[in-house]
Amino acid sequence: MAQILLGLGSNHQAEARLTNALKRLEQKLDQLTTSDWFESHALRGGANYLNLVASASTDLSIDELRKLLHQIEDEQGRTRGDEDRRCALDIDLICYDRQQLTTENYKLPREDILEHAHVLWPLALLCPQETHPELGIPYAQLWESRKDTLLRNQTLWLLGK
Template identity: 45%
Template structure:
């Protein structure tokens, strides 16, 4: 089984759609683990702030099958695919890593570049998997976060509870 990390974000009815996403991931995948939840300003457009977190789980699905499954979860939660790339959304789920695979696999680029570019991906990933290593850079996510320019993006932890589990930092 592959170890997968995905980023999750929502800026529309954030608590509702993040909760629904976690319910769907828990129903479809094994050994679901979750980072704390963070609030971030939108990147690339003006809009409502996002809630973001990272989840890890195990799967037997291929990268392509996993991508389709995650898009289905997004679609089931009202994701509009005709909106501009940089716009608000009910739910956004992106594959960050799939084991240590590198390159374009089934149309998915691994590892996802946003890991090192966006605080809303790197900080929760560093919280969830501090000792795991970036497949290309070979540095731990904890070290990448320590080296990250924290002035680059506004991000802060928020209180969040899912199924009586406190996902607050």
């Protein structure tokens, strides 16, 4: 089974959509565990987001998993595009079994880990000793070294579970 990390976020009916998404993920994935929830300013304007990170195990391939994540997003009303700055649900595959790969459609591990507080802080809390697949540095250590810079670029509040 592959060990995976997912990033989830929403800024439109966020609590209900994230809760529904987690229920669906629990049905399809094994050993689903979630970080605390965070509220963050939207990076490109719009309403604040609720964000969290989840870890799980799966027998699905990367492509099958990405298809499942898009299906869950669509079920929760996700529309692609940025017309009104509302996002019903965004589920990103952050890591898949420590693989390092780049395709036309995605990169693993996802660059958001190092670029956004709403990804790295929850990771540091959920799996502090797990290491970044490319850098080999634990997420807690990465957060400590990058938090001042990341929090200058994005305001984030820890809400709890």
